[in-house]
Amino acid sequence: MGLNYNKFEKTCKILEENEFDKSKLISILQGVQEEYKYLPEDILAFIASSLNMPLSKVYGVVTFFSFFTLQPKGKYIIKICDGTACHVKKSTGLIDAIKKKLGLKDDEILTKNMLFSIETVACLGACGLAPVIVVDGVVYGQATPNAVVRLIDNVLKEEKEK
Amino acid sequence: MINLENIVQTFKKANQNITKRIIVCAGTGCVANGSLEVFKSFVNIAKEMNIDVNIELKGEEKGYFLTKSGCQGFCQNGPLVNILPSGILYIKVKTDDVKEILEESILSDILIDRLCYHNKGKLCKGQSEIPFYQKQCRMVLKQCGVIDPENIKEYIANGGYVAAKKVCGEMTDKEICNMILMSGLRGRGGAGFLTGKKWDLARNQKASKKYVICNGDEGDPGAFMDRSVMEGNPHSVIEGLIIASKATGANEGYIYVRTEYDLAVKRMKKAVKDAIEIGLLGENIFGLNHSFTINVMEGAGAFVCGEETALIASIEGKRGMPSPKPPFPAQSGLWKSPTTINNVETLATIPVIVNRGVQAFRQIGTESSPGTKTFALTGNVLNTGLIEVPLGTTLRHIVFDIAGGVTDENGEVWEENFKSVQIGGPSGGCLTREHLDIPLDFDSLKKVGAMVGSGGLVVMSNKNCMVNMAKFFMQFTQNESCGKCVLCREGTKQMLLILMDITKGSASEDSLFLLEELAKAVEVGSLCGLGRTAPNPILSTLRYFRNEYDAHIKEKKCPAGECVDILSYKITDKCVRCGVCFAKCPVKAISVEHNRHYKINSIKCIKCDVCVASCKFNAIERD
Structure with missing residues (x-):
């Protein structure tokens, strides 16, 4: 594989900001994920060699923390809170309705057209508004299955108009 | 200066x-x-x-x-x-x-x-x-929601950093530890260990480098007290850390915040920056012989990092797995240096104690658990939100006076709706009607198999299934188990599978014995608090709601109508054929038959409950 140095430019910058410090690995990974929305394998290998540590250690840290993801995500990320409060207020109904609407089966989290990906998160801390979903960073409180289907429809409509 | x-x-x-x-x-x-x-x-x-x-x-x-x-x-x-x-x-x-x-x-x-x-x-x-506020005792949260959290000057104008100045200038490290010990302050993060004792242990270590860490990795589902303090009054946390650093002899500190808490991270970072600019952090604070800096670090989403040794591993850039204690972090913690770790709320309480004095602080709360505690009040109550009450307040007072009572699915308040309160999140237990009048403090709760935990209070009504609740928490702990201890890793998985069987109606009567046996084994066979307390939701629901487990196993029924797998919906004779449910169903599972009779297709139905909620005639029943 021919190395494309431009590809690692941003990663280099993040590594520099963190002074190539092994103990700042988590902060480096957070920076990279913010840039790419996920952690591509070749970049992880690049980070490992730059920090002079085995790739297995980097991989170990990545898979340990739920914030990190090795898979690309959809254009729109729908987070459904399944914390205690939301659960008590029937967040599972929301998950089912969203999955059905997006045609996602079983453990699938990304739609085929790469438009939507869904995540369940354990407590966003907005329990007073349970059940809560977050679409593209915007929090929607006291959500109902009907409302989330409408939300998705709106996004689809906007996407079509573009 | x-x-x-x-x-x-x-x-x-x-x-x-x-x-x-x-x-x-x-x-x-x-x-x-x-x-x-x-x-x-x-x-x-x-x-x-x-x-x-x-x-x-x-x-x-x-x-x-x-x-x-x-x-x-x-x-x-x-x-x-x-x-x-x-x-x-x-x-x-x-x-x-x-x-x-x-x-x-x-x-x-x-x-x-x-x-x-x-x-x-x-x-x-x-x-x-407003009764919600009238009946609270806001001490730690007093300025949350009043002052501008992003303005350090306003915090100072309201008496901020006076406590830090006092201890740095007028007291020795030993005197500070003694004062906190005398105040009886117990860690607000869950276990309730005496803060003064923790500090004293770190103080007595001879080392050139010591650390203090603020634990803001509030991962309990249903808890948001620490988030509110960090968002609403970040400087009170910094002031607490300065005092802790002086007391233990540390000169570097970390504030570890969950990455999910965007706003808290942002405000905490700004607060630290402002404090550095104004000269409250850095070399020779107040022109005295004490230097202290703070780093803000974002966690990466692992519940187990709330555990002290796991949190330290994560700051060091490693997988956040706990390690055996002793040595305690106070002896050998971050990069093998003595480290003191305190919860956000504990630290925010410190300036209050210094300013008000030990005696005044001890007058609030109970003898063995002085002071106040914030609780995140959620679930089926009229007023959800963040409250602060003296420790020892009764559950009845919180649920019925402050929260305004238990609500049904239409938001109406009915006293008889009250079923249980889940306290302490995935490591806590449930309290029932018979516990409504016990004082909520560290020791009384331990006696009835629950714990204060971090302070999440989820109120459950008759429509919430306790088996499902236990399953929910087990799913959480199973997910978050770091995998180091076999009993925690495999035991939580097996307990979850048994609970899934029960809620699907496919469990036998032997399942309960197996479940109890496993729960007790995981309790003793795990290293850290996550595994040791993981069986609590099961043990406590088995203790108080065994009849619900029996109903699932023997009659294949969920009394609360929540376990969807053994639940079906049907339209009864009360139906007036208005068609509202037909229109509202998000998955078009309701069909019209001859004579405008509506029928629910149980295969298509996702059991989302929308039809029940939309029917004005109570014609749709869960069975």
Whole structure:
């Protein structure tokens, strides 16, 4: 594989900001994920060699923390809170309705057209508004299955108009 | 060198010509409901109307002062707008209401009835008249929701950093540890260990480098106390850390915040930056012989990192797995140096103790658990939100007086709806009707198989299934188990599978014995608090709600109607054929048959409950 140095430019910058410090690995990974929305394998290998540590250690840290993801995500990320409060207020109904609407089966989290990906998160801390979903960073409180289907429809409509 | 008195005087002078102050709540709950738009709208409309509304005070501005605040606690009714000095509190404020508020309540003194909170039909003008606030004792949260969390000067003008200055200048490390020990303060993070003892242990270590860490990795589902403190009054946490650093002899600190808490991370970072700029952090604080710096670190989403040794591993850039104690972090912690780790709320309580004195602090709460505790109140109650009460307050007081009672699916309050309160999250237990009058403190709760934990209180009504609840928490702990201890890793998985069988109606009577046996094994066979307390939700529901387990196993029924796998929906004779359910069903599972008879297709049905909620005639039944 021919190395494309431009590809690692941003990663280099993040590594520099963190002074190539092994103990700042988590902060480096957070920076990279913010840039790419996920952690591509070749970049992880690049980070490992730059920090002079085995790739297995980097991989170990990545898979340990739920914030990190090795898979690309959809254009729109729908987070459904399944914390205690939301659960008590029937967040599972929301998950089912969203999955059905997006045609996602079983453990699938990304739609085929790469438009939507869904995540369940354990407590966003907005329990007073349970059940809560977050679409593209915007929090929607006291959500109902009907409302989330409408939300998705709106996004689809906007996407079509573009 | 920093002169606190000067800052107080300048701030007061800048404020002296301000006649009214508008405070818009900018806690996560209110922001989600659109409080930032409301804030913007105040700025824009005031400009249009030529009203002198300032958003920053530099010198001697006149007119009105508009600020954002941290969480005011009354989250369900947001966005909240407070007007001082009259103390008016408007709830559910929309951008359309802003003009009216400016005209009526700012330019003149007219109260807008429809924006006020009404308690059983009676109008409440402000916090002082709303039962939710009246019945609390806000000490740690006193300034949350009043002061601007992003303005260090306002914190100082309200007596901030005086405690830090006092201990740095007038007390020895030993005296500080002694004072905190005498105050009886117990860690608010869960286990309730004496904070003074923890500090003293670190103080006695001979090392050139020591650390203090603020644990803001609040991962319990259903808890948001620490988030609110970090968002609403970040400087109180920093002040607590400065005092802790002086007491233990540390000169470097970390604030470890969950990455999911965007706003808390942002405010904490700003607060640290401001404190450095003003000279409250850095070399020779207050011109004295104590230097201290703070780093803010974002966690990466692992519940187990709330455990001290796991948190340390994660700061060191490793997988956040716990390690055996001893050695305790106070002896050998971060990079093998003595390290003191305190919870956010514990640290925010420290300045209160220094300012009020040990005696005054001990007068609040109970003998063995002095002080107050914040609780995140959620679930099926009228008023959800953040509360602070003296330790030892009864559950009845919290659920019925402060929270306003238990609600049904239509939001109506019925006393008999109360079933249980889940306290302490995935490591806690449940309390039932018989516990309504026991005092909520560390020791009394332990006796009945529950714990204060971090302080999440989830109120459950008759419509919540306790087996399902236990399953939910087991799913959580199973997911979050780091995998180091076999019993925790495999045991939680097996317990979860058994619970899944039970809720699917495919368990046998032997399952319960197996479940209990496993629960007890995991309890003793795990290294850290996560595994040791993981079986608590199961053990406590088995203790108080065994009949529900029996109903699932023997009769294949869920008494609360929540376990969807053994549940079916049917339309009864009460149906008037209005067609509302047909129209509302998100998955088109309701079909029309001859004579406009509606029928639910159980294969298509996702059991989302929308039809039940939409039927005005109670014609759809869960069976």
